[in-house]
Amino acid sequence: MKRVLILNGPNLNMLGLREPDIYGEHTLDDVKGWCIERGQQLGFDIDFRQSNHEGELVTWIQEARGTIDGLLINAAAYTHTSVAIHDALKLLDIPIIEVHISDPKKREEFRHISYIEPVASEVVAGEGPKGYLLALEKLGEL
Ligand code: DQA
Numbered sequence: 001m002k003r004v005l006i007l008n009g010p011n012l013n014m015l016g017l018r019e020p021d022i023y024g025e026h027t028l029d030d031v032k033g034w035c036i037e038r039g040q041q042l043g044f045d046i047d048f049r050q051s052n053h054e055g056e057l058v059t060w061i062q063e064a065r066g067t068i069d070g071l072l073i074n075a076a077a078y079t080h081t082s083v084a085i086h087d088a089l090k091l092l093d094i095p096i097i098e099v100h101i102s103d104p105k106k107r108e109e110f111r112h113i114s115y116i117e118p119v120a121s122e123v124v125a126g127e128g129p130k131g132y133l134l135a136l137e138k139l140g141e142l
Contacts, residue, residue, distance in 0.1 A: 001045040002069040004139065006035055006132070007057055008050035009076030015101075015129070023101050026129045038133050042140045044070075054078055054085065061088035070139045072132065074099045079114050086115040095142040097135040100125040 008028060011018060016027035032048040039046035047068070051057050057078065064071060071094060078085055079100070089096055096119060103126030104111035117123055121142055124135040 004044040006048045006072045010052040089119040098123045099135045
């Protein structure tokens with residue numbers, strides 16, 4: 001089994017309640033369930049986490065060094081601000097896939113910059129919450 005860490009940033013715990021016109025009506029628990037199921041089919045042992053705290057995400061990325069085989073990250077708003085997460089991701093020498101439910105590049109200008117993109121192997125954006133599954137499949141190909 002390959003170990004895959006899926007990290008979710010701030011406000012993603014509010015999926016289902018938050019701006020459903022943009023993010024849909026499914027909850028993060030729904031997404032977690034789908035990922036675990038698809039992960040089993042792909043031979044991935046999924047560790048699915050969410051935090052509203054930048055430092056906690058940084059710590060989890062640091063701890064992933066040498067212990068996981070692939071990372072999916074939806075850093076949410078930290079995507080557009082966090083040099084700390086960017087730097088932490090550089091510690092990893094495994095495939096990293098950046099995921100977004102919406103397509104930030106088609107939204108407000110402040111969402112057009114991603115600090116994750118330069119360190120990611122692939123980006124999946126604008127595919128809704130099922131984009132996590134596309135990202136897992138891409139990870140399987142890498
Ligand atoms: C998001 C897009 C970000 O711009 C936003 O801050 C989020 C969610 C997405 O999944 O579409 O919180 O990462």
